[in-house]
Amino acid sequence: MMFRRTNRSIRICVEHRFAKASCFAKPILATTVWIASVVCISGLAMTAETDKIFRAGAFAIDITPEKFPVSSSGSMTHRVAKQAHDPLHARCLVLDNGQTSIALVTCDSCMIPREIYDSAKQIASEATGIATDHILCSATHTHTAVSVGHTFQSLVEEDYIPFLVERIAEGIIQAHSQLEPARIGWAVGNNPNQVFNRRWFLRPGVEIDDPFDSGTDRVRMNPSANSRSLLQPAGPVDPEVPVVAVQALDGRPIAMWANYSLHYVGGVPPESLSADYFGEFARQFTKMILANQSKPPFVAAMTNGTSGDINNINFFEGRTSQPPFEQIRLVANDVAASAAVAYQRVQFENWVPLEMRETEIELGVRRPDTEEVARAKQLLADAGDGPRNDRRLIYAGETLDLAEYPPTVKVKLQAIRIGGLAIVSSPCETFVETGLAIKKSSPFKPTFTIELANGYNGYLPTPEQHALGGYETWRAKSSYLSVDAEPKIRETLLQLLDELNTSRPQSTVAK
Structure with a gap:
């Protein structure tokens, strides 16, 4: 129909302009313009098809500190690392479909x-043309990395921060420089063996204490495994292992991004840094698909899903104690095998729609009241100087810190569409219930969440889990958002997904 309308309008214009021409000239001119119009429109169509070239590039950049000792995060007390057992990386993936360009980073x-x-996003954007709101950066949540944020008594390694910013930006820039024609696909694996809800109901009569002496907790985090006091878990798990893969047109693997809702594994000596199972997963998966010799190097990454209440301890039966790093190896190998099975089911496509949305919302902060501040001050005064190892004193310090927080904070949320797949982000240690609810309600199948993305705003229990109490709800720099934060974040992410489902693609590729 478009050709016919165009030809008709061209004929009318030609016939009007050349009304005085001979009868012989009219059809010649009309025919000539018609041919030109067809050539022009065909050229536009060819240009549109040419724009539909999917490209991908990936790069893993080393973010291991260059000097030791360094402050190490992941503990309630200050901890110092003197060495790195294995390298830390910022793994970067850039996707470009000719209309939109995005970057995924996990550190x-x-x-x-x-x-x-x-x-880091600003530097990378200026160098690559990728819009800052089209870059998703996240942390894996290894508990043995350099401390760059204030949590409990960890000291921030200030000298490391400029290095980290530079490295993240450089990794994105390198991945962008390696863009090449590629194909993309995804599949969903499953591994229920390594995820267990760590919040438990205990039998009636078993006392559950808390650092505020409130006596209101109804669940305990990380109870003794296979104990007679255990009743049942206070929440579900998510065993899915989604994988997103890109390969060159000749089949050479470029990258694979996986997602699993497992907090971390641990078993690392206190004086060592380690990427935990996230780094070992990348190494194991690369070996499993025989991609060790790929040039440019193949990049595998494991992102953290919704694992705020999930860990690797089998509380039902307990488990055998392992030497350092062995449990990491076992978990990584098992989950990598599940990802490799899913990888074999990936159906690669030459081009897919690529869109991204970002928004910012304001959430309340649970600040202590006057009485709580007075109690905290008294506890610390009575204890005197010295290290704070007692939980009551640790949380007294957290109470004084939270008293200085603003009444609200702004958090950044993102949603990505890759063909029929969707990814959303959360800047929190998000509970598995939230991830499952998003997967169920999303218009895209599959959908998964990358947590600890674009910032850090502590734990995100659902209102129902807040009511049960427990470690993840205890007010601290690691858990301070208002009780209604989770419904607001979940609702906003689902709105972004609905927008992606109904919107028309908008070009965000730098010209």
Whole structure:
């Protein structure tokens, strides 16, 4: 129909302009213009098809500190690392479909404040043309990385921060420089063996204490495994292992991004840094698909899903104690095998729609009241100087810190569409219930969440889990958002997904 309308309008214009021409000239001119119009429109169609070239590039950049000792995060007390057992990386993937360009980054870190990510994104955007709101950066949540944010008594390694910013930006730039024609696909694996809800109901009569002496907790985090006091878990698990893969047109693997809702594994000596199972997963998966010799190097990454209440301890039966790093190896190998099975089911496509949305919402902060502040001050005064190892004293310090927080904070949320797949982000240690609810309600199948993304705003229990109490709800720098934060974040992410489902693609590729 478009050709016919165009030809008719061209004929009318030609016939009007050349009305005085001979009868012989009219059809010649009309025919000539018609041919020209067809050639022009065909050229536009060819240009549109030419624009539909999917490209991908990936790069894993080393973010291991260059000097030791360094402060290490992931503990309630200050901890110092003197060495790195294995390298830490920022793994970067850039996707470009000719209309939109996005970047995904996951860093071997416990948590990274928003300011660090924002600085790295700005540098990368200026160098590559990728819009800052089309870059998703996240932390894996290894508990043995360099401390770059204030949590409990960890000291921030200030000298490391400029290095980290530079490395994240450089990794994105390198991945962008390696863009090449590619194909993309995805599949969903499953591994229920390594995920267990760590919040438990205990039998009636078993006392559950808390550092505020409130006596209101109804669940305990990390109870003794296979104990007679155990009743049942206070929440579900998510065993899915989604994988997103890109390969060159000749079949050479470029990258694979996986997702699993497992907090971390641990078993690392206190004086060592380690990427935990996230780094070992990448190494194991690369071996499993025989991609060790790929040039440019193949990049595998494991992102953290919704694991705020999930860990690797089998509380039902207990488990055998392992030497350092062995449990990491076992978990990584098992989950990598599940990802490799899913990888074999990936159906690669030459081009897919690529869109991204970002928004910012304001959430309340649970600040202590006057009485709570007075109690905290008294506890610390009575204890005197010295290290704070007692939980009551640790949380007294947290109470005084939270008293200085603003009444609200702004958090950044993102949603990505890759063909029929969707990814959303959360800047929190998000409970598995939230991830499952998003997967169920999303218009895209599959959908998964990358947590600890674009900043750090502590734990995100659902209102129902808040009512049960427990460690993840105890007010601290690691858990301070208002009780209604989770419904607001979940609702906003689902709104972004609905927008992606109904919107028309908008070009965000730098010209």
